[in-house]
Amino acid sequence: MANNPRVFLFLLMLGFSLTQAQAKNNVAPEEPDGYQISITLSPLKNCWVHLHSYYGKYAQLIDSAWLDENSKGLFKGTTKLTGGFYYVSPPLKNHSFEFLVGDQQHFSVKADTAHPEKLVIKGSADNIPFLQYNNYVQENTPRLKALQARWKGATNAADSIRYHSEWEKLYKALFDYRETIEQQYPESMFTMFLQSLKMPQPPPTPVLPDGRKDSLFAARYIKAHYWDQVPLHDNRLLHTPPAFFEDKIEHYFRYYVVPDADTLISEVNYLLLASRAGKDMFKYLLGRFTDKYINPEIMGHDKVFIFLFNEYFSKGDTTWLSTRQKQYIFDRAYSLMANQIGEAAAPLNLLDTAGKQAAIYSINAPFTFLVFWDPNCGHCKEMIPRIDSIYQHKWKNQGIGLYAVNVDEKVLDEWKKYITTHHLTGWVHAYQPKADKEEDAKAGRANYRQLYDVFQTPTLYLLDRDKHIIGKKLSLEQFDQVMQAKMNKQANQVR
Template sequence: MRRLFLLLIATLLGHWTLQAQGYHISVKLKNFTGGRFFLAHYMGKSTYLADSADVNPAGEVVLQGKEKLLPGIYLLVLPGKQQYVETLIDKQQVFSVALDTSDLVNKTVYKGSPDNDSFLEYNKFLFQQETLSRSIQQQLQAARTAADSAKAQPLQQELGKKIQVFRSEFITKHPGTILSTIFLAMKEPEVPQAPAGADSLFAYHYFKNHYWDEVDLQSDRLVRTPILEGKLKKYFTQLVPLHPDSIIVDCDAMIARTRKSKEVFKFVLWWLTYNYESSPYMGMDAVFVHLVEKYYVPGEAFWMNDEQLNKIVDRAYTMAPNLIGKQAAPLEYKDTASKPLSLYKTAAKFTVLVFWDPTCGHCKTEIPRLDSAWNASWKSKGVAMIGVKTEGTREEWLQFIREHHLKGWVHGSDPQSATNYRRLYDVYSTPMVYLLDEKKKIVAKRLGVEQLQEFLDRITPKDTVSKL
């Protein structure tokens, strides 16, 4: 009896330890006798592998680990990677699930996971609504008159309201659960009626100011879901003014909201850094440089090793000298006759500074187009053209200039890179184009011919007389 009692205690302790420290997910698959089963998780809208195991001949697989999984929406991916089931992971990480590929919504059964029972109920509800939605879409497509369409569209709106009601009722009945956290994050602020005397931007300011009210940024629950990235993307593309100074203020405010969760802080800082380092919009590199200087240089990117950190800091320091609004770095070069020249000795109302390579395919197209635009329009606006050779031989450079009649340009080269122009002007590809003002301050960069034309048209009067 004593041995049985000790065995029971050991079993209970083992089970408790598993629950407290790790995860144990048992899966029963119908019609599978082998193959590899995968557990993946969202990180934003991307998915990453968390674990995998072989399916035994009885169609069973066990996914387990000594460390608890971080909370979020995970994917149970069936062998062959053609089908999967989303599942919730939160505090309860020891449970089982039976999957039937003939109907992964209505025939999935969980045991020991109330969170997933609720999630399954929600997915069944969505499945029913989507079936109705498809029927309505078919009605819309088949509608022959505007009156027919008018009858079907309110039905579509009603379905959306039903989903919102389902989520709201669930939040009320099950506060504090991971699914309630997800539903709250999916909500958007309801803008009240504007008070008397309010300006025309009341709705915008209210919506923006309350956008994050229901989003849990204090715990790790939303990082491994697509929800947080979606919220970030909408906020910074639709609500924050597209100006570096405004974006920097909102980035800092956003990061400040995440300080109680290392995982949220990590994800938000990473997302902002990546988003603005790779932004297609001119001037956004200033945001990237700010983030690196304020958070990475002081060592707050705790997840990075020294090599990774050095790379991102080096990238920011390469960008810093050539941000829009900065004074262009001094640039010394030799002209086609090998006479020394200087960027600052070329007086002009505006200067288009182009780093180019006579052997570069893109340059072969763009340089003649830049020259045509200059002759047709920019010259009369007081624009000087300075072209600096980056690659190719001296003979190839001179031949290109002759063949394309690039007269009136200031042509230069710095074959020994004595001025370190590649770093100072971040010349990692060609052609690299900068627009400088009369005092050689950077006003625009990395613009194509059409964009340069539009920019110059905006900032110069039509009757500008050339100073050249």
């Protein structure tokens, strides 16, 4: 019964940056000359080749060109392309090759699928440093790989040390050459891209008053200076292979950001504010973080999405969204606001199997396990007996309460039969009659589906004694671990 919108949300939000895709579709040109890239790609003839752009971790098809009998073709459009890395993909995609598109967008490219080192680009100053660096890498990569193989395959320590030393020298030479390119072309787009790759280099580690070295200094320094050479407002950075930007974001959040919701909110907001001057970059990052936290993998991280909604979506900062997209995001936000970790659970005053009121706040227990389920749901039929097993053998003796809501009032007989057949005793079993649902709707009151984000079954929550939410959407084993850890902590505090 699950409905997972994650698959399409990010791309819907982005609209996949239609600037390039519209270039050939009746869009008024930003500049009169647009782009015109002539290509000669030997030995291919009489076939289509395609021009792609990177877009964060995605790729965009920008244009297509037909190669004639002379292996010549033309990519042409009336709107200038956003600067960055582009690549041509022939029928055999493993033969694709890259080049830069900068301010000069009328140039020629000559390549050979069998000899990538013979790439020639004329009429584009932005590609001069790129080709120099690319040729150097093409020349030395085989040597690096050979030395690495010898180093790893060495049969004695002396050879291992020798090959490793030679490999390190060649690897360092690669970085030294990169520095040379940056010094020769300090204002080039390619230099900007190379600088964005760099990790901050900490100064010598200071000594603490007690004489020890500060072991955390390097990590703090790198985090504080991580984005110094990354122009987050520059849309061109989006149009680079993932290593230049997307992987850098992943690395930062994985190794330098404490994964609690409040810290994540601070870091996400910094990146969004820093990228605000770049329309495409801001749109990309907002979409990326929304996609990650709207249905997060870690409990409590949906708080980040709630922040994004309150700070950006609800203030009208996302005019590029369609009515459908806005409706989905607003609905998700309203469904999550009422069930955040640490907040009081919404009251549930439903009817039990005998038709009597059963209020969840009337349960006096150190913890209350809350289940929304459907007796005809296959996953529920697997999960409910497992919950009852741990309840009867462990939780019941610990005084833990169990409140279960049947989400389908049309199958009351099947619901009651399931409860009886599986001996689900000690639980509070409840449901909301159709008439009560309709009354809530007429009065404009949020129903339990919205208050508890119940759009798939089973949906599980854990509440503390005061009915504050302390766990949701975990595995059964994880819920048990949370309870046992809290009970152990309380026991230690009493001693």
